[in-house]
Amino acid sequence: MSMSERRGFLRRPKQDGGPTASVRELLPYLFPKKGLLAGALVLSVLGAVTSLVQPLLVQQIITAVQDSEPLRWLPWVLVILVLADAALGGFQHFLLQILGEHVVLRTRTQLVARLLHLPIAEFDQRRTGDLVSRVGSDTTLLRAVLTQGLVESVGGLLTFVGAIVAMLVIDPALFGLTLLVVVVAFAAVLVVMPMLTRATRQAQEQVGHLTSALERAISAVRTVRASNATDREVAVVGERSEAAFDAGVRVARISALVVPIAGIAVQVAFLVVIGVGGLRVATGDLSIAALVGFLMFLSYMIFPLGQMIGAVTAVSTALGALGRIQEIVRLAPEDAGDLAVDEAPTGDAVAFEGVSFRYPESVVRSRLEADGASADAADEDAPVESPTVLHDVSFTVAPGTRTAIVGPSGAGKSTLFALVERFYDPTDGRIVVSGRDVRSVERRALRAGIGYVEQDAPVLAGTIRDNLLLASPDATDERLLEVLGRVNLREVVDRSPEGLDAVVGERGVRLSGGERQRLAIARALLSAPAVLLLDESTSSLDGRNEAQLQGAIDEVAAGRTLLVIAHRLSTVVDADQIVVLDQGRVAATGTHAELLASSPLYRELAEHQLLVAQR
Known part of the structure; x- marks a missing residue:
């Protein structure tokens, strides 16, 4: 394995675990359904009452047998209480399971809503698999807080207190010895809890890294196989699996401390009661019935104590997971600072006025880590230089005209479109659409008036219909078929018996590269935007399909503002204006003929792209 892989992708993150959440932050996640919660609590209390009555009945039965008195109704009441206790426990368990599912649903809904509204910069610096892990495994851990005894411990607390009172009444001295053992054990458990919380968060982060590694390999499986x-x-x-395993073992090792501590406490407590209690029975200071009752109350005290220890363990585990969830929830959504201007662009001029841009330091750091570069510096949180991608870019696109943007790879062409779409905002200068700075327009409204076809023409998993309706959910089938025909994609629908419901596969794998591009363009054309951005939109098309698509674009572009990143003759030569970018700067502007005469860079690009020869 290469050194860059080991320093970059395989580099294990720092094991500080990151910030964890507080119990106060956890509580709102646990109470989404107050009715179910109240019902579970009532059942828990009723169960505690039925449990506490049973030792008293057993004492009466033993006393009646010793005194040769008739038992009468006592055994039947005891049987009824045992059955009622079991029924209440089963129904309570059902309610807690339902409540736990509501916790997971509410948390996932909130987390997904925030994830999909995050600024693009957050996705550029975070791994997809890690984000998916937060929605999946981290939210599931919150359910364990309810299903592993937190609510049950409320009734258990009542049972615990009732058992303590009863034991104190039966024999204060024996109770004092028992309480000493329990307090020491519980204090030891509380010392372990912070360690468990940190270890749990680290384990969840390693699971996130594992998911990222797997998502990376699966998403590019064809490239991986071909290489x-x-x-x-x-x-x-x-290696990521091993890291997750190691983190899981650390959690298991710490959790394992709780079990023997609780087990030792139970064993010692029972031995103390049996030994000391037996002596007191022998001396006549305690009756057999009282000793049996004390032992039963001791079990009723120990069991809820175990519930409470389990609840503390579950809460500690959940706080580690909630810290990762809250890390995302606390991030401001993309539109947090948007002004309340909801008027979409009308097709007026698009202007870049002295625009400079550099990516945020966090994005640059993330990309360096992904490439395996500057890993040591990233570990030490050293400053990372963010190079300027665009330098004082200025040009104007007149309403209803076509502007082609050309330049060498890495010149900043796609970054221009990202700024128009407000995936990022300029570091300096401003971008004007319809006479307004785009930063003064709500992103939702701005994008409603702009059609954007990305360079890799992404296709979503699902059907052709799903992809077309993404930006135009109310479009009719007739309209969908019309647009598909205009981009020469109707044959894809006709060759499948499912028609518009034909499945395109993950990332559109069932379509060719050209078909994916045409589908993406059809999706943009469907909304008939005032401004249309096409980023290398015809790069995968053959001559015939490009000519047909170009005709469709010409038709739709009539009266609209069109910006195109392309190198092909049909797009560049007929443009009203060509902007030549070089290393983030505007090197020249003009028509094809003007630039051939005045710009050496454009002339070189034209020769390499066979523009002159095709002319």
């Missing part, structure tokens, strides 16, 4: 890199990717995921 004969399967074994290397298996090693990558394997």
